[in-house]
């Protein structure tokens with residue numbers, strides 16, 4: 001069983017791990033804390049970005065000789081293979097660590113329990129599943145990627161209390177209060193990419209940048225526009241603001257987007273036209289985004305793209321800001337038909353978090369799809 005100082009050290013390791021949120025992907029976020037034989041913290045580290053030293057190595061190097069006979073508390077099973085860096089298990093063994101406390105096994109096929117076996121066969125005591133739920137939730141994007149090879153999609157929507165995303169005329173500006181808007185800017189600042197559909201680009205000409213951060217050097221998320229027609233109307237702001245812009249379209253319309261490539265340096269990603277005759281397969285897009293290093297994508301779109309993503313079960317988190325306003329049946333609904341005929345078919349949210357933001361209610365949770 002883990003001791004109280006080890007549990008506290010694990011909480012700290014999870015906090016440290018979170019610091020790698022923007023750059024660790026496709027690697028997991030990992031934090032590590034070294035306790036000496038009296039239970040004092042003598043070293044800390046986290047995995048800052050892909051290719052950088054692993055958390056265990058950073059913590060061991062901070063601890064130096066003080067790690068000998070100590071305990072390493074780490075939020076994920078240490079690796080035991082040669083990747084971009086050497087195996088962490090070897091470094092732990094040579095540092096003279098006596099006990100290893102781990103939050104969860106790493107399901108990566110190169111590790112998957114082998115790290116634990118190697119440590120145990122070297123005579124090191126190993127304790128696992130300490131704050132497992134917290135560690136699993138922290139690394140949901142990495143775990144999802146291992147399972148599916150896709151990016152994690154957080155679909156954000158601002159709704160009236162009657163579930164409308166825009167008024168009848170298509171206007172949706174300021175459908176949420178100032179506090180909610182600030183929160184959305186923070187959400188944009190914490191992901192690698194923001195995605196939207198051609199409809200929103202034509203109607204709203206949005207920037208989709210993260211604004212209001214205290215960090216003047218903040219890197220803007222990439223913006224991905226999904227379009228079946230390649231018609232982006234008179235939109236300019238998304239291209240004129242800093243950050244990479246990607247336009248994802250079916251092959252047959254890519255030619256019409258050359259001006260966005262030459263004038264604004266936008267990237268055009270082409271996908272085979274979908275067999276249904278509409279657009280392209282969004283699963284292929286999310287595999288490509290993951291392979292380009294976009295672990296989590298914030299999707300801020302209208303009902304067209306939101307519906308397509310939901311139908312394909314590609315939305316992982318739903319993040320809804322509800323504002324005290326009624327737009328009536330003539331307003332635009334959040335989704336089109338989803339094939340839900342009864343309560344049994346409904347898509348539910350789990351792990352629901354809710355809070356008040358100014359005059360709005362913010363509700364967020366992970367989607368649970370029915371498996372037929």
Ligand SMILES: NC(=O)c1ccc[n+]([C@@H]2O[C@H](COP(=O)([O-])OP(=O)(O)OC[C@H]3O[C@@H](n4cnc5c(N)ncnc54)[C@H](OP(=O)(O)O)[C@@H]3O)[C@@H](O)[C@H]2O)c1
Pocket residue numbers: 156157158159164165166169170171172173175196197198199200201203204226227228229230231232249250278279280281282300301302303304305306308332
């Ligand atoms: N309240 C909110 O949170 C919120 C947020 C954003 C937007 N809005 C409002 O939503 C309205 C726009 O709604 P919308 O449904 O037109 O916009 P949308 O969902 O942003 O875009 C829909 C478009 O996405 C593209 N698309 C969807 N699935 C595709 C696929 N499989 N392959 C290729 N392209 C695909 C198509 O683009 P093309 O048409 O270019 O082919 C489609 O028309 C506006 O009034 C806007 O103000 C509200």
